Amino acid sequence: MRFTKVAVLGFGTMGAGIAQVCAQAGLPVTVLETDAARIAAGRERLEAFLDGGVARGKLTRDDRTAVLDRVAATTEVAGLAGADLVIEAVVEELEIKRALLPSVAAAVGPDAVLATNTSALAVTQLAAAVPRPERFAGLHFFNPAPVMKLVEVVRALQTDQATVDALLAFADEVGKVAVEAPDRPGFLVNHLLMPYLNDVVQAYDDHLATAEDIDLALELGLGYPKGPLALLDLIGLDVHEHATANAYGETLDPQFAPPPLLRRMVAAGYLGAKSGRGFRTGLQEGT
Ligand SMILES: NC(=O)c1ccc[n+]([C@@H]2O[C@H](COP(=O)([O-])OP(=O)(O)OC[C@H]3O[C@@H](n4cnc5c(N)ncnc54)[C@H](O)[C@@H]3O)[C@@H](O)[C@H]2O)c1
Numbered sequence: 001m002r003f004t005k006v007a008v009l010g011f012g013t014m015g016a017g018i019a020q021v022c023a024q025a026g027l028p029v030t031v032l033e034t035d036a037a038r039i040a041a042g043r044e045r046l047e048a049f050l051d052g053g054v055a056r057g058k059l060t061r062d063d064r065t066a067v068l069d070r071v072a073a074t075t076e077v078a079g080l081a082g083a084d085l086v087i088e089a090v091v092e093e094l095e096i097k098r099a100l101l102p103s104v105a106a107a108v109g110p111d112a113v114l115a116t117n118t119s120a121l122a123v124t125q126l127a128a129a130v131p132r133p134e135r136f137a138g139l140h141f142f143n144p145a146p147v148m149k150l151v152e153v154v155r156a157l158q159t160d161q162a163t164v165d166a167l168l169a170f171a172d173e174v175g176k177v178a179v180e181a182p183d184r185p186g187f188l189v190n191h192l193l194m195p196y197l198n199d200v201v202q203a204y205d206d207h208l209a210t211a212e213d214i215d216l217a218l219e220l221g222l223g224y225p226k227g228p229l230a231l232l233d234l235i236g237l238d239v240h241e242h243a244t245a246n247a248y249g250e251t252l253d254p255q256f257a258p259p260p261l262l263r264r265m266v267a268a269g270y271l272g273a274k275s276g277r278g279f280r281t282g283l284q285e286g287t
Helices: 013-024 036-055 061-070 094-108 123-127 161-173 189-205 211-222 228-235 237-251 260-267
Strands: 006-009 029-032 071-074 085-088 113-116 136-141 150-155 177-182
Touching (some): 006 013, 013 071, 013 136, 036 071, 094 113, 123 136, 150 161, 189 211, 189 228, 211 228, 237 260
């Protein structure tokens, strides 16, 4: 099974990035959005990213034009007909995704593979919303999609092997490296990342070391590109709290329980870079 036409649902941060990845690999893409203003915003996002690539010498002006020409957009589900791969990247709300997927499945037909880019919802639950759940899986890109090499292929309980194989091959074709990941909270990468970040917050709260030294130790001692507290500031403390609380709620595994200091910082509005205050942002060491 080799895909020849891709439909992307949502032209937001991830949808625009995923559309770019597919178009850069030579595949025609149609993006579904709710209205013309959202389409214009998505196109601007795509153009800005491509312009950055041209400025850095990563692609030529001709490549930029070719990529833009391969990306069409529509507000009508019927406009997705002919796609053999659908990648869903609409807002992270179960009911919105569940309402949209059956009509998209009907528009593209029974042979298409449907994939979701969800970060936190159960892929199995979304698969249950379509008529052929065996042809449904997670295809989890990381942000920014055109830059980040990894894609997780998430097997729902219902997903068949042919679908997993087709998505692994697709990831390779669009220049990504894929790993198979289980359908559990955080899939593989975030499943391992969440307890690590929680441990680090607790260690900081226990005065094991200053925030700066914790980050320095893990950067220089383990060769990590960014220290965990700086990473939390970048991700957003609220985003991490939400994800890890969700994982805790589902598993009751204490390693996912949000540490008390994280909860309090979020309650205080200290969300990291976006609020100007976090573990490594806008704080004096030792406060
Ligand atoms: N942002 C990230 O870092 C990241 C990383 C990996 C995965 N994800 C996942 O990707 C998905 C999208 O996230 P995002 O950050 O791009 O969100 P976003 O808010 O930037 O974009 C979502 C887009 O979906 C559109 N949309 C909403 N309902 C729609 C509908 N019925 N039909 C068509 N379009 C619709 C919205 O208009 C919006 O433009 C989520 O499931 C999220 O969990 C996000």
